[in-house]
Amino acid sequence: MTQTAVTSETPRAGTAAFTDLSAAFAELYGAEPDGIWAAPGRVNLIGEYTDFNDGFVMPLALPHTAVAAVSRRDDGVLRLHSTDVPGGVVSLRVDELAPHSGHGWAAYPAGVLWALREAGHPVTGADIALTSTVPTGAGLSSSAALEVVTALALNDLFQLGLSAAELAVIGRRAENDFVGVPCGIMDQMASACCTEGHALHLDTRDLSLRQVPFDLASQGLTLLVVDTRVKHALGDGAYAERRVGCEEGARLLGIPMLRDLPYENLATALATLADAGADESVIRYVRHVVGDTRRVEQVISLLDAGDVRAAGPVLNEGHISLRDDLRVSCPELDLVVEAATAAGALGARMTGGGFGGSAVVLVEESAAETVAKAVSEAFAAAGHAAPGIFDAIPSAGARRLH
Secondary structure (H helix, E strand, C coil), X not given: CCCCCCHHHCCCCCHHHHHHHHHHHHHHHCCCCCEXXXXXXXXXXXXXXXXXXXXXXXXXXXXXXXXXXXXECCCCEEEEEECCCCCCCEEEXXXXXXXXXXXXHHHHHHHHHHHHHHCCCCCCCEEEEEEECCCCCCCCCHHHHHHHHHHHHHHHXXXXXXXXXXXXXXXXXXXXXXXXXXXXXXXXXHHHHCCCCEEEEEEXXXXXXXXXXXXXXXXXXXXXXXXXXXXXXXXXXXXXXXXXXXXXXXXXXXXXXXXXXXXXXXXXXXXXXXXXCCCHHHHHHHHHHHHHHHHHHHHHHHHHCCCHHHHHHHHHXXXXXXXXXXXXXXXXXXXXXXXXXXXXXXXXXXXXXXXXXXXXXXEEHHHHHHHHHHHHHXXXXXXXXXXXXXXXXXXXXXXXXX
């Protein structure tokens, strides 16, 4: 595809990549790093706002990664630098790390070190140089990639013996409690645990998972990611408001979490909420979460049956629910879905937290160029900045590179 192939911009996972980062590290800190690690961003196929409701999700890792060159320190100092952010080295004292203390982008890796220490792990400092090809603010989990790559590196260097899922939990705690974003566990689990060529069917209650083969090319299909270039920020309160609304819905229904409400009982539950005087937003949120949990089950069944094309309408239904019930879409995301489906896509929906960010489009491989062009032309006609469009290639989770 002309401007949509991701292979030419696949992030620095090869020898040249970590050679470059090693050189940058040496220039910053005066020595070679102890090692280099990578952790990917993710795109979520189906199951949005279900993870903090103990529900099911189905993400896949992208080729785009955060890469970290790291050396252990034993003097209580944490030094951080990103090649992607203007500014010098951020130097912090490990024993002075405190939640909600700022530090901008550096709060994500610093929060991981804080979370490890809070969990009782003897992490005494590090020098870290970071670079990333995960687009920021695009709903593709750039922050989770930073957290997971940092956690994996420190796990190795301090020989903590933590599993991939345990590293994901540390990353979520860093984001929830240190940075202050009330996200669920999906992003960190996807970055830590996904495998190449698969989507991850994750139960966010007990973190049990199944790697689901996701080889679209063998079926003549492509999954496009369309980055609207509309930046979103989950710390602005809208995400948290929806989480609080979901928790209120569960409380009024007398259940631990919305995951515990069967889809078959949804209509009765919505009537119960209305009778109890629940805010109409709470009713909408409940309808979305329970419906999207069911849509995950539908897509899993279709993939297991080898009928991926039939998942297209399920994606469309998911977008309508995100747009109308959860109300986390935006005009640019809606335009992606409208233009893509009008041009022949099998299905499309916004993905991630919303309020901007990205959409996924399931399309016949033979029609991918046409659909991508139609979306780009629709954006131009509407006066929007050109979107970024690339193939979602199911890729490996976090790993050590060198």
